[in-house]
Amino acid sequence: MTDRGKDRFTKKVYARPKSLVDVKSHFCPGCHHGIAHRILAETIDHFGLREQTVGVACVGCAVFLYDYIDVDVAEAPHGRAPAVATGVKRAQPDKFVFTYQGDGDLAAIGTSEVIHAANRGENITVLFVNNTTYGMTGGQMAPTTMLGQKTSTSPYGRDFRKDGYPIKMAELLATLEGTAYSARVATSTPAQIRKAKEAVKKAFEMQIKEMGFSIVEFLSTCPTNWGMKPLDAQKRVLGEMSEYFPLGVYKERKQADFL
Amino acid sequence: MNVAARVEQRVFMKGNEAICVGAIAAGCRFYYGYPITPQNDIPEYMSAHLPTIGGTFLQAESEVATINFILGTSASGKRVMTSSSGPGISLMQEGLSYMAGSELPAVVVNISRSGPGLGGIAPSQGDYFQAVKCGGHGGYRMPVLAPHSVQEMYSLAMLAFDLADKYRNPAMILGDAIVGQMKEPFTQTPYVPTVSQEKPWALTGCAGRPRQHVKSLYLKDNAIEVHNWKLHRKYLKMQEEEVRYEDYHLDGAKIAVVAFGTAARVSKTAIQWARREGIAAGMLRPITLFPFPGAQLEEIAKRVDVLLVIEMNTGQMLEDVKASTTFHDKIRFLGKPCAMPTPEEIHGELRKLAGRGR
Numbered sequence: 148m149t150d151r152g153k154d155r156f157t158k159k160v161y162a163r164p165k166s167l168v169d170v171k172s173h174f175c176p177g178c179h180h181g182i183a184h185r186i187l188a189e190t191i192d193h194f195g196l197r198e199q200t201v202g203v204a205c206v207g208c209a210v211f212l213y214d215y216i217d218v219d220v221a222e223a224p225h226g227r228a229p230a231v232a233t234g235v236k237r238a239q240p241d242k243f244v245f246t247y248q249g250d251g252d253l254a255a256i257g258t259s260e261v262i263h264a265a266n267r268g269e270n271i272t273v274l275f276v277n278n279t280t281y282g283m284t285g286g287q288m289a290p291t292t293m294l295g296q297k298t299s300t301s302p303y304g305r306d307f308r309k310d311g312y313p314i315k316m317a318e319l320l321a322t323l324e325g326t327a328y329s330a331r332v333a334t335s336t337p338a339q340i341r342k343a344k345e346a347v348k349k350a351f352e353m354q355i356k357e358m359g360f361s362i363v364e365f366l367s368t369c370p371t372n373w374g375m376k377p378l379d380a381q382k383r384v385l386g387e388m389s390e391y392f393p394l395g396v397y398k399e400r401k402q403a404d405f406l
Numbered sequence: 407m408n409v410a411a412r413v414e415q416r417v418f419m420k421g422n423e424a425i426c427v428g429a430i431a432a433g434c435r436f437y438y439g440y441p442i443t444p445q446n447d448i449p450e451y452m453s454a455h456l457p458t459i460g461g462t463f464l465q466a467e468s469e470v471a472t473i474n475f476i477l478g479t480s481a482s483g484k485r486v487m488t489s490s491s492g493p494g495i496s497l498m499q500e501g502l503s504y505m506a507g508s509e510l511p512a513v514v515v516n517i518s519r520s521g522p523g524l525g526g527i528a529p530s531q532g533d534y535f536q537a538v539k540c541g542g543h544g545g546y547r548m549p550v551l552a553p554h555s556v557q558e559m560y561s562l563a564m565l566a567f568d569l570a571d572k573y574r575n576p577a578m579i580l581g582d583a584i585v586g587q588m589k590e591p592f593t594q595t596p597y598v599p600t601v602s603q604e605k606p607w608a609l610t611g612c613a614g615r616p617r618q619h620v621k622s623l624y625l626k627d628n629a630i631e632v633h634n635w636k637l638h639r640k641y642l643k644m645q646e647e648e649v650r651y652e653d654y655h656l657d658g659a660k661i662a663v664v665a666f667g668t669a670a671r672v673s674k675t676a677i678q679w680a681r682r683e684g685i686a687a688g689m690l691r692p693i694t695l696f697p698f699p700g701a702q703l704e705e706i707a708k709r710v711d712v713l714l715v716i717e718m719n720t721g722q723m724l725e726d727v728k729a730s731t732t733f734h735d736k737i738r739f740l741g742k743p744c745a746m747p748t749p750e751e752i753h754g755e756l757r758k759l760a761g762r763g764r
Contacts, residue, residue, distance in 0.1 A: 198613035203478070204621075211620050219609040221481045222621035224504045227474040230466070233476020234486075235609065238436060238461050242611055260474070263467040 164188035166197045166217045173211065177370035180208060182334040182343075183276055184215045187247070190347045191218065194355065195242045199351025201235050203228045205248040207255070208282040212247045219322060226257025229264035232271045240270070250291040251284075252279040254314050261320070261362075268325030268359035272350045275316060278367040279388065286372025290314045293391060298372070313391060317364040321397035327359035329398040333366040333389060335381040342394075349399065358400050366392055415594040417465055420475040421559040422447035422489075422586045425515055425579065426455065428563030429487050431597040434513070435461035436486040438475040440494060443527045444583040447687055469494035473501030473514075480510040481620040483608025489515035492533050493524065496541065502576055503542030506637070507622030509607075511570035513563070515579045517586040520550040520744035529583035529668055530744045534722035537580045538696045545634070546643040549577045549648055550695040552562035552666040553585055557592040562693070564597050569648060571638055572601045580695060582718065584668040584746055625740060650693040651702055655681065660690030661759050662706050664727055666692050668746055673716055674751035685760040693721070700730030707731040712759050716740045 163169060166168040167188035174180045191197050200218040204210045206225035213220035228246035236244045253261050253275050262335045264271065280298055281287040288301040295304040305313075321329040328350050332343035343365065350361035366388050368380035373385065419427070426448055429437075437452035449565045453463040471479040472488050479486040490498065505512060518533040520526040535541075537550045549569045551562040562579055570577040609620055624630040652670075655677060656662060663673045670691040680687040690706055692699050705715055713736050715724045720741045730733060740755050742749065757763070 199611040201482075201609045201611060213617075213621070217612070217617050219612050219617050220619050220621075221478065221609055222508065222619065222623060223474060223477070224500050227470070227477075227501070230471040230474030231478040231481070233464070233471075234438070234475040234480070235482050236478075237464060237477040238482035238484045238486075239473070239610065258466060260471055263471065339605075366490060 157191070164192045166191040168215050168217050170214060171330070172215075174208070175371040177368055177380050179334050179365065179367035180276065180280070180298050182340060183274060183365050183367070184212070186334075186340070186344050186347050187274060189344065189356070190351055191216070193348065194243075194351055199241070200245070201239065203232045203235065203244070203246040204245065207249040207252050209247050209249045209252065209276060226252050227260055228252065228254070228257065229260040229269065229271065229273065233264055233269050236269065236271050243351070245272040245274060247274045248276070249282065250275070250279065251281040251289045254290045254316050261316075262315055262323070265320045265323045265360040265362070266325045268327070270354050270357055270359060272354050273362040275362055275364045276349070276367045277316070277364055278369040279313070280372050281370050282369045282372055286369065293387060306367040315392060317362065317397050320362055325360050326362070326398050327353040327400040328361035330396040331364040331366065331392060333394055333396050335384045346396070353400065356402065358402070366394070394405040409416060414596070416633050418589060418591045419556060419596055420447055420587060420589050421553070421556045421581065422517060423451050424556045424560040425489070425563045426451040427594065428560040429513065429567065430455065432460070432485065432564040432567040433597075433603070434485045434487050434567060435459070435482050436479045437461070437488065438464050438466050438472045438486070439488050440466050440472050442491045442494045443636045444489050444519060444586055445489045445515065447586070448472070448515065448517070460618065468756065470498035470500070473498040473505075476512045477501055477505055477508070477510060480505065480512045481508070483604070483605040483610060487513040487515065489517060491517050491519045492521050495533065495536065499542040502540070502548070503546060504622055505576050506540070506546035506548065507544065508620050509574040510576070510620065511574050512576050513566045513570055513579065514576055517583065519583060526744060527583065528744045529718060529746055531582060531667060531669065531718040531722070533580065534695065534717070534719060537578050538698070538726070546637060547644065547696055548575055549573070549644055549697070551577070551579050552693060552695050553579065553581055553650050554671040554691065555585070555592070556588065556590045556668050558693070559585065560592050561595065568600045571603060573644060574585045575640065580667065582668050585671070586718075590645055645697040647698045648694055649697045649702070650694060651699040652689075652691040654691060655688035656690060656706060656724065657688070658686055660686040660710055661688070661712045661714060661756060662710045663687065663689040663714045663716055664692075664703065664723070664754075665689060666695060666723065669716045669718050672747055672749055673752050675749040680756040680760070681748065683757075683762070685756055685762070687756050687760075692723075698726045698730065700726070703727060703730045707733040707736060711736065713737045714740060714755065714759060716752060717744050718746065729764055
C-alpha cells in the first residue's frame with residue numbers, strides 16, 4: 148500500500164460540530180431531536196456564529212436544547228419563544244437569534260406569538276420540531292396530531308368533528324408578508340437529512356441578510372409516546388405524516404422582491 | 407446654590423408622561439406595550455420620544471407577548487419597561503413569574519383601573535393584592551412603589567430601575583387613573599444611579615467566555631429548593647433595605663391615616679383641614695407597598711388612638727395593616743372601591759373619629 152492510499156483511509160471526513168456539546172444524549176431511542184440539534188450545530192459552525200448567537204428554548208422536550216448546543220440560551224414560557232426572541236433581537240440586532248420549539252409549544256399555546264413574529268418580519272429563525280404529540284407530558288393530543296391518531300387524550304383517535312384538523316404551520320406561515328422563508332423537512336433518511344440541512348442554511352441566510360422571519364418545520368418522531376419501535380416510527384414519517392404534511396419549500400424570498 | 411440645583415428643571419406634565427421622562431433619564435431605551443386605558447399616554451410618549459434618542463418602541467400583539475419581549479430584552483442586559491392596566495397586567499403574570507424565577511430585572515407600570523373583569527376605567531386600588539402578593543405562580547415577590555404625585559411618578563420611575571437591577575427582579579409602579587392622568591408641576595432632578603449596571607449574566611453571545619443561560623427550570627435533585635431559598639433571601643433583603651414611607655404630621659397625632667397613592671394624596675387635604683380645627687391627625691403613607699412599612703406602623707399604632715386605613719377598594723392593604731400590628735381594636739376602615747374619596751368625605755370621617763359633629 149502506498150502512502151497516498153493510507154492517507155485516504157485515515158482522512159477525517161466527519162466530526163462533532165464545535166457548537167455541539169460533548170455529552171451523552173438523554174433523548175429516547177429513535178427520537179429526532181438529536182438529528183435536529185446536530186444540523187443546528189453544524190449550521191452555526193458553517194456560518195461561524197457560535198459566539199454571536201442567542202438561542203431561545205421553549206417548554207417541552209425541546210427545552211433541553213441548552214444542554215446540547217454550545218451557545219447562550221434563554222428559556223421562554225410555553226409558546227412564547229418568538230416573543231422572547233423578538234426582545235433579544237430588538238435589543239441586539241447584531242446577534243444571530245433562533246428559537247427551537249415543539250408542536251404543542253408553537254402550534255397550540257404559541258400560535259399568536261409565532262404568527263405575529265412572522266407578520267412583523269421579525270428577523271429571527273425558528274426551528275420547529277413536529278412530532279404530532281406532547282412528548283414530555285406523556286403523549287397527549289397536539290394540534291398536529293393526525294386524524295385517527297390515538298394519544299393519551301384522544302384514546303379513541305383524533306376526530307375532526309370534535310378536535311378539528313392537524314394544523315399545517317409551514318403553509319400557514321408562508322402566507323404572511325413578513326415571512327422570508329418557510330419550509331418543511333424530514334430527517335428519516337440520510338437524503339432527507341442533507342435536504343434538511345440545506346433548508347436550515349437557507350433559513351440562517353435569510354436572517355444574516357436581514358430579509359425577515361424564517362422557519363423550518365421538521366417532521367420528527369416520538370417512538371416512546373407513539374408506542375412504536377424506532378424503525379416503525381421512521382416509516383410513519385415517510386408514509387402518512389409526509390402525505391398529510393408535504394415536504395418542501397413554501398416560501399423563499401429573493402433579495403430582489405425584498406428590495 | 408450648587409450646580410445640580412441650577413440645572414434642575416421645573417416642568418408641567420401628566421403623571422403618565424413623567425414616568426416616561428424618569429425612565430428615559432434612568433437610561434431606559436426599550437419600551438414595549440399594548441393599548442389599554444388609562445395608561446395610553448405612556449406608550450404614546452415612548453413611541454414619539456424613544457426613536458429620537460436611539461431607543462426602541464414596539465407595540466406588541468398582546469400583553470402576553472409584551473412581557474416576553476421584556477424578558478428577551480432584559481436577558482440581553484438592557485433596561486426595559488412596559489406599562490398596562492389591570493386586565494393587561496393579569497396577562498403579564500405568567501411572564502412576571504418566569505422573570506422572577508429567571509432573576510431578570512424590568513420595570514412594569516400598572517396604571518390601575520376598576521375591576522374585576524373588564525370593570526371600568528375609573529381609578530381604583532383594586533390591584534393591591536395582585537401587585538403586592540404577586541399574581542403569578544410559584545411564590546415570588548417584587549418591589550412595589552406607590553407614587554402619590556407627578557413628582558413621584560418621575561422619581562419613583564428612576565428608583566424602580568435601580569431596585570430592579572439591584573435585586574435582578576421585576577419592580578412594579580402601582581398608580582391609578584388619577585395620578586396617571588393629572589397634570590402638575592414637578593422638578594426634573596437629575597438621575598443619580600445607586601447601583602452598578604454591569605450585567606455579566608446577560609446573554610450577549612459567548613465570545614471569550616463559556617456559554618450561559620437565563621432560565622427558571624431546575625429539575626436536578628433539590629436544585630429548585632436551593633433556588634427558592636436563594637430567592638427568599640433576596641426578598642428578605644428587600645424588606646431590610648427598601649422600606650420607604652412618608653411620615654405626614656405623625657408627631658403628636660392621635661388619629662393616623664394609613665393610605666397610599668391617590669387615596670393618600672386626597673387624605674393630605676383632609677388632614678390639613680382637620681389640623682386647622684385642632685384635630686391631631688397625621689398619616690403614614692407607604693411608598694413601598696412591598697416591602698410594607700410594618701414595623702413603622704406598629705410603632706405608630708402604640709402612640710395613636712385610631713388607625714384609619716383609607717383605600718380605593720374594599721380593604722386590601724387593610725390586611726397588611728392587621729398583620730403588622732396587634733392593636734386591631736384601633737383600626738378603622740374607609741373604602742371607596744372604584745372611585746376617589748373626596749377630601750370632604752375623609753374630613754368628615756376624621757371629625758367623627760375625633761368626636762366632633764359632622
